[in-house]
Amino acid sequence: MHPSKPAPSQRAPLLTLAAVCLAALTTPLSFTGPALALTAIGRELGGSAQALTWVTNAFMLTFGGCLMAAGALADQYGRKRVFMLGIGLFSLSSLGLFLVGSLLWLDLLRAAQGLGAALSFASGLAALAQSFAGAARTRAFSLIGTTFGIGLAFGPLLCGFMIQAWGWRSIFALAGLVGLLSLGLAAYCMRESRDPQAAGLDWPGALSFTLALSLLTYGALAAPELGWGNPQVIGLLLGSAAAFWLFVALERRAARPMLDLSLFRYPRFVGVQCLAAAPAYAFVVLLVLLPLRLVAAEGVSEAEAGRVMLALSAPMLVLPLCAAWLTRWLSATVLSAGGLLLCALGLWWLSHYPQLSALQQTLWPLLLIGVGISLPWGLMDGLAVSVVPKERAGMAAGIFSTTRVAGEGIALALVGALLAGLLQQRLAPLSAAAPQTLAEAASLGALGKLAAVGELLPGLSSETLSQAYAAAFQRLLTVLSVLTVLSALVVALFLRGAGQAQPEETAAEPALDSACS
Structure with a gap:
């Protein structure tokens, strides 16, 4: 045996980590890809605009709504069993979506896909909590955060290319094949574990x-x-x-x-939930709002918008892993709160530019936002399972993932409504239209559809509308910056002492070190 080759007992945790990372990669691809494909799906399968929204909503409803129950099921019936059930359901649903012939079946299979993603994601995080400990667990969960972040940030670019080259069905085929690879790895290497005190699902x-x-x-x-x-x-x-x-x-x-409400008496548990929600309005909403503004409002090409977005998302490639390495000297609390403060500074800086497509000006604030959010992103999942007993890791993973996913959906709705309200305030002194018409125009403007706003408010020039929209967007970025600062303060206060650097090594740690080197 070569001395540098990990022993079988060491390879099993690494292969388990690879299986969970693959499952984590499919989740953000399932968020972003179908949203880009809605126009192409509508051309082939038909359906109104409202009916097509269920292509994304069906997945979000079952995924976000079932995460906590999935974590409890994993603790009760076994993490490996639930993981394989979930990723198997996800893969079969994805391959079924490749063959689907009607919008109704598409929505039903998307709901099944969301259920499978919830089962695999929550149970996969719980399985990692059993496979790694100490500093090795921190690095393992940082890999999960990196994988999820890369999929969320770069998924639209990959899916957009695939839709253009091979059609919308190709994105579901890709998700299904990645899921099957994860299933095969889990069947081969994942160790079964459960909560010995579990007494049936609530x-x-x-x-x-x-x-x-x-x-x-x-x-x-x-x-x-x-x-x-x-x-x-x-x-x-x-x-x-x-x-x-x-x-x-x-x-x-x-x-x-299913949820021990007494956990909310502990500041660290509350702090972890606040940390889970923070990226929703500090980063995730930008992944949706910035392309809308760049393409629809500022009129740049999709390729140019992709370059601007790359400045925001590029730090996700490496910094979550660097954050895990920095825990040797700094606590996860310091890194998480400090990262959120950097993100808030980037948001405030970006709010000073009325034209975001001018990358020579906006490059540095966009990079600062990406750097800031990447630091807590690689540490959050590990913190989520470290604040509860190891046996309840599935419950902790389910609660944390529920907070994060539900927070993203709710944040998108609230931030969109806030942008519409700010734009309506800007338009009100400029137009004599009825309040209902102004509200409708502002809702369209929040989606970047300034041409449609001009049709509703014919007395306003396109330049005036663009200036009003830019001013409303700048104010929105300022509000998000303030919210992110408040989140950083809450995290620093509630998570004091959590995630301290842990010098002790575990049996699984050298193998993970070799995989990361």
Whole structure:
């Protein structure tokens, strides 16, 4: 045996890590790719604009709504078993999407794909918590954060190329093949583990929480189109609040609850949830809003917009791993809070430029945002499972992932509504149109559709509309900067002492070192 070759007992954790990384890569691709393909899907399968939104909404609803239940199932029935079930369901659904012939079946398979992604993601993180410990666990989870970040940041570029070259079905084929590779690795190397104290899944809690989160996500997704005052949106949000109240009441009485509410008494647990939500409005919303502004409002080509976005996302390639390396000298809390402050500074700096496509000016603030968010991104998943007992890692992973995914969907809806409100304030003194017309125009403007705004408000020139939109966007960036600073302060206060550098080595650690070198 070559001395540099890891022993079989060392290779198994590394192959497990590879399997979970592949599964993590499929999740952001499933977010971003189908959104780019909506126009092509509509041309082939038909359907109204509202019907086509369910291509993305169906996945988000089942993925976000089932994550916590998936973590509890992994603790109860075994992390490997649930992971293989989830990634298998995801792969079969993806390959079915490659062959689908109607929009209804497309939406149904997207919902099944989201369920499979939830099962594999939550159980995969829990499995890693059992395979690694100490500093090796920090580096392992930093790889997961890097993989997820790369997929989220660079997925649109890859999927856009594939759609143009081979059609929209190719993105689902790619996801299915990556899922099958992850399934094969997991079947070969992943070690089975479960919570020895688990006494059955808390089905009332799981169902009530899934209902509450699904209603909340559905309401947030429907609000930008229907309006926050629409009776349907109000009913969804009220129903979500009632379901959350029922969930809390059930969990207080359950002998073995899906979510131990007493955990919220611990500042570190609360701090981790705040850290999970922060990237949603500090970074993820920019991945959606900036391309809309660059292409639709500033009129640049998709290729030029891709170059601008690359400045924002490039740090995700290396810095999450560097953050794990820096934990030898600095705590994860210091790195996470410091990264959020850098991100806030970048947002504030970017707010001073009315034309974001001028890359020679905006390059440095965009890079600073990417650098800042990359530091906590590589540490968050490891912190999530480090603040609870090891046996409850599945629950912790499910809660953390739920907070992150639900936070992204809700943040997109709220930030879009905020941008529309800021734009309406700018348009009101310039136009004598009725308030309802102004609100409709502002909602279209928030999507970058300034030509449609001009049709609703014919008295305003395109230059005036562009200036109003740029001013509203600048104010939005300032608001996001303030929110990110507040998040950094909460993280620094609540996570004090968490994620300290750990010098001790574990059996799995040398193998991970060799894989990262």
